[in-house]
Amino acid sequence: MITYINILIESPEFLAQLLINGMLVGAIFALIAYGLALIWGVMDIINFAQGELVIFGGYLTYTLFYQFGLHPILTIPIVAIVLYGFGWAVYNTIIYRLLGQKDIFITILATFGLAILMQQLMQAVFGPDVVTANPELGMQVLFDGSIIIPNIQLISFLISLFVGAVLFIVMRYSRFGQAIRATAQNSRAARILGIDIDKVYANTFAINAALCGIGGSLVVMIWTIHPFVGLVYTFRSFMIVILTGLGNFVGIIFAGMGISAFENVTGFIIGAEFQAAVIFCLLVIILITRSIRARKKREYIE
């Protein structure tokens, strides 16, 4: 362990490599986490099938790439549209039944069930093999090859930021965004004021699915996917949202990038097997400090 710390001190280029890689791919996780926060905030639903939506998006990119010869980057808009439709359909068959459930376990069970269903269906349709869609875009070589940044990571970072910015503007300035925010604040008041909140909910869930799909397209271009790896992405987005809270858009981006960079460095120093453990410890510490701070306020919340 000390050897590894020494390497990072003596050759800071490796530290830079770990941080840069982490931050670039962290933006993708931020995108997925933003979708989770959105439906959590608006509909009070924690979606445990988040990762499966990501993997589904990845498989679509993979299929369009190999079956139809489309460049993986160009599949992103198609995947977003298909996943939007898919999200709409899932809302109208499953998710709407969960609205207003007092018991949080029902939502968790239902979305977890959806996750298992999607895993098995994806395995039946796309097969159990590990797949990747290599866009072969080359890389940036800095400092004589001691830092190498794959172009696909740069591009996916920019795409994530772009999608995030568009979403930010839509949420803040458009009528539709206002309707979503109004519903999140007080759904009853929103309904009285003439907002069709069923439509808002359906759209919100569909937007989340589209975000996951875009994330999945990027994931399959950078790493590999198989039908059963979705939970990684669910947990990671869940963790980011816990760290930052709902409705904190900029916070989510920084948390997404920070967690991934931190994870890379801890993996380097104490080994890949503890990478996840360290992150979860961090999460526990944050939750404890937060609850201590909240206790000082002494408020009664129903």
Place this chain on the structure above:
Amino acid sequence: MINKILSTTVKALVLSGLMISPVAMADTISLGAAVSLSGKYSTAGNHTKKGYDLAVKYVNSMGGVSVGGKVYDLEIIYYDDESTPARGASLAERLILRDGVSFMLGPYSSGLTKAIAPVTEKHGVPMVEANGASRSLFNQGYKYMFAVLSTSEQYLQEAVNQIAEKAGKPASEITVALAIENDPFSQDIRAGVIDDVKRHGMQIVIDDKLPRDLSDMTSTLVKVKALKPDLLVLSGHSKGAALVVRQMNDLGVHVKMLAMTHCESAKLDDKEKFGNLADYALCAAQWAPTVTSEGLTFGTASNYTQIFVDEYGYTPPYQAAESTAAVLVMADALSRAGSLDKDAVRDALAATDMSTFYGKVKFSEAGNNIAKPMLLRQLIDGKYYVVAPANVAETDLVYPRP
């Protein structure tokens, strides 16, 4: 309480009734097999089933199995274990108690074999398995389980010997990096590699245990880049194999020798998917179509390959070949036992000493095959070439990896 007793009695009656029926049936011997036809092992599970089916077809077409002067056909009763150990165990129970099979063939994967072996052991049902290589299967004192394949700790030991030979420097200066998944099977491989690394006196500079839900290897690979080991040993099922070749390229990581498992199931030889990214990687294999072993039923390994290709339209992966071999071993033991008594067949299995297209088969006390070596193949331009051990090598190992 009374209900419970009643239901047990009824169950016992029903079960004993069912157990009699297969014996009364015509001249076939039923072998039971729970194989993963769905779930995460379904690709390999289907290879296993095809291997079994082909063997049964050929054994039957060549006159079946003669047991004590009477000729029987073989048949296999299959169930889908859905790649879950608990399901596998209950299906084994069902095969033995409800379907009344007296002999079993193994499932796919060490995990499933581990779940099924206690059941077959309890009922004294001999099982020949072909896809459970974990070392931990062979230190339980199982008496009725026999495995035709090489055990997992042997998977990558040959790579360590190769680097010792090729590195061109004293062993104490050779550095080795390990990135091996944190599951029992992969950790067996790690134990074997570490044994040999220590025997040669090499240094281990990285020893990462990859998480089961591996999705990103950046931290491990940057470490490899920083420490420049001579040999990188990687084992993380097909996802690990696919991920490492993608990310090594993306991060500009280079090692002189890369030794892996699961190249076949990750389809690294598929140039459409991986291009030449995986070139010159060394891959552990139980069997290859080019080995020079032969046996009675299928002739040589290349003969078997031809028959398999004609039947199923693709080159048999080693999972199919070893499964076929398991059926051949079972058929051989049945005919030598001279009766369908489970214990007689078990003793015949223990005394197995035969040659097949898959290699020689001879079991140790623990039930693993000690007569067949593990192969190391190098992937060159989308094709695998056996490079070690020396007596079966097709070409010389290319070192260092260009």
